[in-house]
Amino acid sequence: MTPGTHLRRRPFPTAVGAVLLLASSLLAVGGPAAAGPAPAPRPAAHWTFDEGAGTVAHDSSGNGHTGTLVGAGAGWGPGRIGPDSLAVTPQSSVDAPAGIIDTTRSFSVSAWVKLTSVAGYQTFVSVDGGNLSGFYLQLRADTGTFSFTVPTADSITSGGAVASAPWTPSTGVWYHLTGVDDLAAGQVELYVNGVLQAEVRVSGTWPATGDTAIGRGYYNRGQVDWVSGQIDDVQLFQQALTGNQVCGLGVGLDGSCAPTPATLDVNGAQPGPAVSPSLFGSFLEDINHSVEGGLYGELIQNRSLMAATTPDDWSAVTGGAGQASIALDPGHPLNSALTRSLRLSVGTVGAGSRVGIANDGFWGIPVHPSTTYTASFSAEASTRLTGPLTVSVEGTDGTVYATGTVRGLGTSWRQYSVRLTTARSAPDTSDARFVISTADPAFAGTSVWFDQVSLFPPTYQNQANGLRVDLMAKLAALHPAFLRFPGGNYLEGDTIATRFNWKDTVGPTDQRPGHLDDAWGYWSTDGMGLLEYLEMAEDLHAQPVLAIWAGYTLNGTVVPADQLGPYVQDAVDELQYATGPVTSYWGAQRAADGHPKPFPVSTVEIGNEDFFDASGSYNDRYTAFYDALHAAYPSLKFIATTPVTSRPYDLIDDHFYSPPAWFDANSHYYDSYPRTGPDVFVGEFAAQSGVPTPDISAALGDASWLAGLERNSDVVRMASYAPLLVDVNDVTWPTNMIGFNASTSYVSPTYYAQQLLAQRHGDRVLGVTTSAGAQLQTVATRDSRTGTVYLTVINPSPLAAPATVKLTGLGRLGRTATVTVLAGTSSADTNTITDPNHIHPVSSTVHGLGSSFHRDFAPYSMTVFTIPAG
Numbered sequence: 001m002t003p004g005t006h007l008r009r010r011p012f013p014t015a016v017g018a019v020l021l022l023a024s025s026l027l028a029v030g031g032p033a034a035a036g037p038a039p040a041p042r043p044a045a046h047w048t049f050d051e052g053a054g055t056v057a058h059d060s061s062g063n064g065h066t067g068t069l070v071g072a073g074a075g076w077g078p079g080r081i082g083p084d085s086l087a088v089t090p091q092s093s094v095d096a097p098a099g100i101i102d103t104t105r106s107f108s109v110s111a112w113v114k115l116t117s118v119a120g121y122q123t124f125v126s127v128d129g130g131n132l133s134g135f136y137l138q139l140r141a142d143t144g145t146f147s148f149t150v151p152t153a154d155s156i157t158s159g160g161a162v163a164s165a166p167w168t169p170s171t172g173v174w175y176h177l178t179g180v181d182d183l184a185a186g187q188v189e190l191y192v193n194g195v196l197q198a199e200v201r202v203s204g205t206w207p208a209t210g211d212t213a214i215g216r217g218y219y220n221r222g223q224v225d226w227v228s229g230q231i232d233d234v235q236l237f238q239q240a241l242t243g244n245q246v247c248g249l250g251v252g253l254d255g256s257c258a259p260t261p262a263t264l265d266v267n268g269a270q271p272g273p274a275v276s277p278s279l280f281g282s283f284l285e286d287i288n289h290s291v292e293g294g295l296y297g298e299l300i301q302n303r304s305l306m307a308a309t310t311p312d313d314w315s316a317v318t319g320g321a322g323q324a325s326i327a328l329d330p331g332h333p334l335n336s337a338l339t340r341s342l343r344l345s346v347g348t349v350g351a352g353s354r355v356g357i358a359n360d361g362f363w364g365i366p367v368h369p370s371t372t373y374t375a376s377f378s379a380e381a382s383t384r385l386t387g388p389l390t391v392s393v394e395g396t397d398g399t400v401y402a403t404g405t406v407r408g409l410g411t412s413w414r415q416y417s418v419r420l421t422t423a424r425s426a427p428d429t430s431d432a433r434f435v436i437s438t439a440d441p442a443f444a445g446t447s448v449w450f451d452q453v454s455l456f457p458p459t460y461q462n463q464a465n466g467l468r469v470d471l472m473a474k475l476a477a478l479h480p481a482f483l484r485f486p487g488g489n490y491l492e493g494d495t496i497a498t499r500f501n502w503k504d505t506v507g508p509t510d511q512r513p514g515h516l517d518d519a520w521g522y523w524s525t526d527g528m529g530l531l532e533y534l535e536m537a538e539d540l541h542a543q544p545v546l547a548i549w550a551g552y553t554l555n556g557t558v559v560p561a562d563q564l565g566p567y568v569q570d571a572v573d574e575l576q577y578a579t580g581p582v583t584s585y586w587g588a589q590r591a592a593d594g595h596p597k598p599f600p601v602s603t604v605e606i607g608n609e610d611f612f613d614a615s616g617s618y619n620d621r622y623t624a625f626y627d628a629l630h631a632a633y634p635s636l637k638f639i640a641t642t643p644v645t646s647r648p649y650d651l652i653d654d655h656f657y658s659p660p661a662w663f664d665a666n667s668h669y670y671d672s673y674p675r676t677g678p679d680v681f682v683g684e685f686a687a688q689s690g691v692p693t694p695d696i697s698a699a700l701g702d703a704s705w706l707a708g709l710e711r712n713s714d715v716v717r718m719a720s721y722a723p724l725l726v727d728v729n730d731v732t733w734p735t736n737m738i739g740f741n742a743s744t745s746y747v748s749p750t751y752y753a754q755q756l757l758a759q760r761h762g763d764r765v766l767g768v769t770t771s772a773g774a775q776l777q778t779v780a781t782r783d784s785r786t787g788t789v790y791l792t793v794i795n796p797s798p799l800a801a802p803a804t805v806k807l808t809g810l811g812r813l814g815r816t817a818t819v820t821v822l823a824g825t826s827s828a829d830t831n832t833i834t835d836p837n838h839i840h841p842v843s844s845t846v847h848g849l850g851s852s853f854h855r856d857f858a859p860y861s862m863t864v865f866t867i868p869a870g
């Protein structure tokens with residue numbers, strides 16, 4: 001599969017996810033019903049498809065909704081219920097009259113289906129609207145699973161709810177599907193064979209008043225989603241069926257619709273590949289203010305006044321009789337890099353008044369008790385002024401939390417610095433701003449220019465120009481094996497001018513012009529430049545994976561091969577800056593910048609997502625960069641972003657963004673991947689459900705996916721989730737691993753899922769055989785030194801999954817094991833900035849598990865067993 005295309009082929013599923021996620025945080029959820037059979041209510045329509053001949057399908061409900069077989073491929077086959085069923089191929093269906101059910105009220109739909117192909121979208125039952133179907137009981141192409149899809153409105157951009165089974169069906173097998181749209185509960189549900197598969201929240205209804213269709217759907221004003229297979233016993237109900245009623249529709253007449261207990265056989269005698277030591281890494285790019293205003297410690301927004309042609313984020317302070325105004329002044333550059341400054345034009349400063357400038361930071365300035373900030377700025381005045389400037393962090397109500405003074409403004413630029421400390425009694429808040437002001441009447445009638453106005457809180461490991469402590473602590477606790485940076489789209493830029501031009505990001509910060517992060521819509525000062533990214537990797541003890549800009553931008557600009565020379569040289573220089581001896585030109589620059597020791601960059605990625613380059617130039621561009629870099633650094637490893645034929649590459653970078661059900665169903669994606677070519681780097685992946693951070697359903701999709709990557713460690717060598725960070729005030733990208741605001745941060749269920757997998761594994765994969773039909777995803781590993789066995793079991797379904805776990809060929813098993821569970825109570829259960837610890841792993845000790853034990857895996861859960869053995 002071409003990475004990313006499953007998201008883009010058809011816009012509707014993506015929008016569905018996003019709207020669903022937004023809706024999901026607003027509504028309450030009911031638990032899954034216990035499933036024992038109960039009589040179903042009278043259907044509004046019921047096609048048994050037992051005619052066996054002709055083109056008429058009678059409605060046995062007595063309501064007279066006779067269907068008509070349409071298309072040459074519509075006919076008859078052996079029945080699942082009764083003697084016959086409807087047999088359909090593409091371009092054929094059964095059309096029944098309009099108005100059988102009202103889609104603005106609760107309803108249910110059920111059908112038996114047996115497929116001859118599980119490719120593409122196939123809709124079994126639907127009702128036509130103006131643009132879309134009112135619902136689709138279907139197989140989805142993007143997830144490969146059965147789903148009940150209910151659009152929120154009759155528009156392809158409106159979104160909706162998608163309740164999907166977390167597993168891929170087989171051809172040639174009869175399945176019973178029921179979709180329930182329960183407006184009272186505000187959710188839609190999908191049952192397969194009477195077992196609840198998913199329940200997702202939804203808002204908004206609309207009347208789909210067209211024909212009822214069996215064997216197709218309706219999308220973008222066209223008939224689509226043709227079915228290849230058989231359909232039997234279709235029923236429509238004008239009410240939300242309960243779990244017991246679904247069970248009673250014929251699937252549970254044996255007495256129960258409870259899930260069949262699974263068996264999981266962990267076999268020590270069937271060791272798999274060695275676990276890739278570099279599998280679990282991180283990827284950082286400046287998106288959602290991840291870096292600027294986030295990880296990068298600077299608290300002042302637009303500190304260098306280069307972000308806009310107006311003094312954005314700055315305001316004049318005028319208290320009492322003080323009069324002053326501010327303006328952006330291109331006539332007073334600080335230097336050739338920072339070509340504009342902020343002019344404070346003072347009118348009057350009377351007794352008891354003040355004038356000055358204020359900056360609101362990135363959605364506030366964080367205040368915490370007993371905290372020391374370092375404030376600095378450059379300033380010059382229209383005349384010498386000896387009076388003090390007061391530098392402070394103040395509440396928006398005027399409360400002064402920390403303050404200091406500087407003196408002696410001259411008529412040429414000078415840098416000032418002062419430390420500000422909050423009291424022990426200071427609150428934790430971000431309802432504050434940064435102010436430089438004066439109450440000195442001598443300032444009346446003068447102008448003062450400011451530039452590179454900076455405020456740093458304490459930083460990680462107290463580094464100057466450093467990183468935010470809480471975010472770095474969270475990243476460090478993931479122990480990433482590598483750090484891929486600086487992008488992503490951020491690397492590429494929308495244009496050549498706005499790419500990550502590394503040479504503009506090194507040296508003193510007031511010599512860095514900054515650039516527009518036009519991929520994500522804000523200014524980057526480049527205070528976090530190449531050196532800081534490399535130092536971050538060093539601080540995390542992670543291998544730096546340096547992404548090299550490779551002559552292609554997001555707006556489709558391609559640098560022609562004969563003009564690539566300067567950019568290729570930039571790349572060679574970049575490697576020299578990172579890895580060269582201090583005697584080299586760029587190595588000496590690095591030393592002058594404060595880091596004489598070379599960084600251990602052994603792997604570079606050439607470009608980003610070059611499969612989007614429709615011109616097909618990547619092969620040639622890769623060649624140019626490869627040849628120069630390989631000649632200069634023969635041991636360098638190369639990552640290609642899409643296959644090339646011109647030169648070798650060590651890894652291919654695959655990217656995946658999809659709904660959780662896709663990841664649940666594709667845990668085995670790499671099982672059949674060729675082992676004869678370059679290895680795989682899954683440089684970006686995310687199960688997308690939850691805004692701004694993933695909910696438990698997404699975390700379990702991510703866990704199922706990572707489990708599959710770990711099982712395939714012989715070919716998948718590295719993986720990193722994306723995006724890593726989001727300021728909850730700037731959610732440009734919907735689903736991100738760690739959320740923060742100016743003063744606090746939290747981790748998502750996906751963070752915990754990755755952390756559990758990354759920290760609880762051995763060095764050798766073990767085979768796990770799972771009984772047919774089990775909805776559980778697993779990975780088992782063993783520590784060959786200690787013998788400890790790690791077994792991770794993921795249950796993404798809304799029902800507890802009973803299973804018998806057997807451990808064979810593992811020698812003597814220790815009596816005491818640790819069981820760690822990460823679980824939610826509904827698919828949308830999650831952590832938020834105001835409820836940061838809602839979902840977290842809980843560990844317990846269990847005694848005497850033995851070589852065979854029973855476990856009910858909780859709904860929406862991930863369970864990790866750590867079992868001593870030897």
Ligand code: AHR
Nearest residue numbers: 488489490608609722723
């Ligand atoms: O992770 C967000 C974006 O997704 C990355 O910048 C890009 O590489 C991908 O399209």
